[in-house]
Amino acid sequence: MVDLMGQYSKIKDQIDKNIINTINSGKLINGPIVKEFSQNLSKFLDVNYVIPCANGTDALQIAFMALELQPGDEVICPAWTYVATAEAAAILGLIPVMCDVDSDTFNITADLIEPLITKKTKAIVPVHLYGQSCDMEPIKNLGKKYDLKIIEDNAQAIGCKYTFNNGKTISTGTIGDIGTTSFYPSKNLGAYGDGGAIFTNNEKLAEKIFLAANHGQNKRYHHKIIGCNSRLDSIQAEILNIKLKYLSEYNSNREEMAKNYNMAFKNIEYLQTPKVIKNSTHVYHQYTLKILNNKRDQLKEYLSENGIPSMIYYPIPLYKQLAFKKYVSDDFYLPNTENLAKSVISLPIHSEIENSNQDYIIEKILNFYK
Ligand SMILES: *Cc1c(COP(=O)(O)O)cnc(C)c1O
Numbered sequence: 001m002v003d004l005m006g007q008y009s010k011i012k013d014q015i016d017k018n019i020i021n022t023i024n025s026g027k028l029i030n031g032p033i034v035k036e037f038s039q040n041l042s043k044f045l046d047v048n049y050v051i052p053c054a055n056g057t058d059a060l061q062i063a064f065m066a067l068e069l070q071p072g073d074e075v076i077c078p079a080w081t082y083v084a085t086a087e088a089a090a091i092l093g094l095i096p097v098m099c100d101v102d103s104d105t106f107n108i109t110a111d112l113i114e115p116l117i118t119k120k121t122k123a124i125v126p127v128h129l130y131g132q133s134c135d136m137e138p139i140k141n142l143g144k145k146y147d148l149k150i151i152e153d154n155a156q157a158i159g160c161k162y163t164f165n166n167g168k169t170i171s172t173g174t175i176g177d178i179g180t181t182s183f184y185p186s187k188n189l190g191a192y193g194d195g196g197a198i199f200t201n202n203e204k205l206a207e208k209i210f211l212a213a214n215h216g217q218n219k220r221y222h223h224k225i226i227g228c229n230s231r232l233d234s235i236q237a238e239i240l241n242i243k244l245k246y247l248s249e250y251n252s253n254r255e256e257m258a259k260n261y262n263m264a265f266k267n268i269e270y271l272q273t274p275k276v277i278k279n280s281t282h283v284y285h286q287y288t289l290k291i292l293n294n295k296r297d298q299l300k301e302y303l304s305e306n307g308i309p310s311m312i313y314y315p316i317p318l319y320k321q322l323a324f325k326k327y328v329s330d331d332f333y334l335p336n337t338e339n340l341a342k343s344v345i346s347l348p349i350h351s352e353i354e355n356s357n358q359d360y361i362i363e364k365i366l367n368f369y370k
Contacts, residue, residue, distance in 0.1 A: 001309050002186050006352035007250075011242055018238040031234035037241040038197070044159075044244060047174040047199045049206035052232035053213045056155040056182020059196040060088035060125070062230060063151045063178040066198075066208035069094055069122050076116050077125040077153075078108045079318045079337045084182075085127055085153050086318050096327055097121070098319045100334035104275040106130060106288065106344075110138035117142075123149040126176070128157035130288050130313075130346075131188070131254075133172045133280035136162050140175065150176030154199075156285035158189050159251045163279045172280075173199050178209070183232075183240055188254070188285055189247050191236040250351035254284040257349050257358060261287055264362040268369050270295070286313055287349040296343050299368060306364045311346045 008015065022031060034052055042050040053059050069075065071093030077085045079098035086096035097116050099108045106129045113124060124143060126134040136152075143150045154160075154173030158181050163169040173179025181187075183195030198209050208225075211218060216227035232240075243250075262273045272290035276282045291299060296312075303310045317337045319328045347361060 001311060001346070001348045002350040003352035003355050004185060004190070006355045007350075011246070014242050015239055018242065019235055022234050022238050025234075028234050029231060031237070033234050033241060034232055034237040037232075037237040037244070040241060040244055041197065042199075044247070045171040045174055045199060047171070047179070048201045048203070049199065049209075051198045051206065051209045051213060052237065053196045053198060053230040054232065055194040055230075056153075056180060056184065056187075056196040057084040057088055058213070058228070058230040059180035059182065059198045060084060060151065060153060061091060062209055062212045062228070063180050063198055064089060064092050064094060064123070065212040065227070066178065066205055067123065067149050067151070068208075069149075072120065073122040074118060074120040075123045075125055076108075076113055076121060078127050078129070079334050080106060080314065080340055081127045081129060081153070081318065082155070082314070083318065083321070083323075084155075085125055086324060089125070090324070090327075095120070096318075096324070098317075098324075098328065098332075098334065100336045101129075101340070103336040103339060104272075105132060105134075105277060106340065107132065107134040108139075109135055110142050113139065114142060117146050117148070121146065121148060123151055125151045125153055127153040127155075128160060128172045130274070131157045131160060131283040131285035132274070132276055133157060133160050133162040133175075135277055135279060136172075136175045137164050137279070143176070149178075152176045152179040154179045155182035155184075155187060157283055158187070159247055160283045161281045165279075174201065177202065178205060183236065188251060188283055189240060189243055192239050193233075193236050195232045195236045195240060196230075197232070246351075251283045253351045253353045254349055255282065257353050257356060258282070258284045258287050260358055261347065261362065264366065265289070268366075270369065284349050286346040288313065288344050288346045290340070290343050291345060292343065294342070296345055299365075300345055302368050303364065308361050308364060309348055312344060313346050315341060317341055
């Protein structure tokens with residue numbers, strides 16, 4: 001699905017040198033590079049504070065902790081997302097309230113969120129799924145109307161931009177109160193291990209986020225709150241600091257692959273190519289098709305027989321997972337989410353377009369529909 005070795009081979013000299021230097025420096029935890037990378041990322045995103053942490057799931061948990069959400073508080077999140085979004089809420093005793101998604105953009109919308117708001121609702125967690133921003137302006141307005149916090153799960157959309165109706169364009173993850181991301185190796189900005197980060201423009205929140213991620217301390221052995229231990233290590237920060245320089249190029253290569261797929265598939269009746277809202281760019285963490293004639297599983301099988309990887313993100317809606325059953329009634333049903341679980345398929349897409357064998361993939365898919 002991705003070509004991490006191809007990507008590595010182009011930056012190997014810098015990466016290897018910096019890893020060895022870090023090991024020799026002995027500053028494996030909280031080395032100066034962690035701060036340097038955080039500063040570079042905050043420039044890239046144009047956000048005041050970037051607090052690094054151990055992974056994208058921790059980033060979400062730390063965001064909820066920093067907002068001082070309490071057990072029993074309701075948090076609205078998509079039912080159509082990676083498990084981490086709802087899991088990070090549930091582990092703190094918050095109630096994940098599952099929202100259906102738009103069947104064309106795969107994202108939650110203000111219209112789908114508003115009916116779910118109750119007296120107990122404290123926050124909304126938009127996930128910019130597959131690399132495209134949710135339509136954030138109406139969601140921000142809902143947040144204002146009902147006094148709700150907004151935590152953007154930006155794990156799949158780093159580098160994506162959203163434009164408000166007044167023309168102002170900003171990076172996803174910097175639109176709400178807090179944004180979170182993951183540096184899992186296959187993400188658009190991936191480490192060679194685990195990593196994550198939390199963004200905010202609010203100084204007070206930044207301080208709380210920092211405390212929550214660092215045992216509640218900003219001075220060693222002085223613990224102000226109960227926190228957790230969630231660090232980005234120096235070696236991962238070195239790798240990310242190098243890759244950050246190429247992130248825009250990586251994202252535009254992904255976009256080029258997406259355009260090639262879109263062109264090739266535009267006349268196939270039963271394939272719906274990704275729909276992009278006018279206010280958002282798309283960084284194509286995934287290139288996800290909707291198969292409209294119930295032949296998704298046959299297509300997947302056929303691709304596999306032809307040596308082409310494909311993935312279903314996600315095969316089972318969150319509310320059908322055993323772990324989340326207690327949050328919903330037995331007959332809980334979200335029509336768009338159910339339909340997507342049966343009809344989506346994601347094709348290989350990554351930064352190494354020249355190694356992608358994309359023509360072969362396209363040829364095989366066109367053959368399937370002949
Ligand atoms: C990858 C991902 C996460 C979790 O990131 P980890 O670093 O694996 O903990 C959270 N939310 C979404 C939408 C993701 O894609």
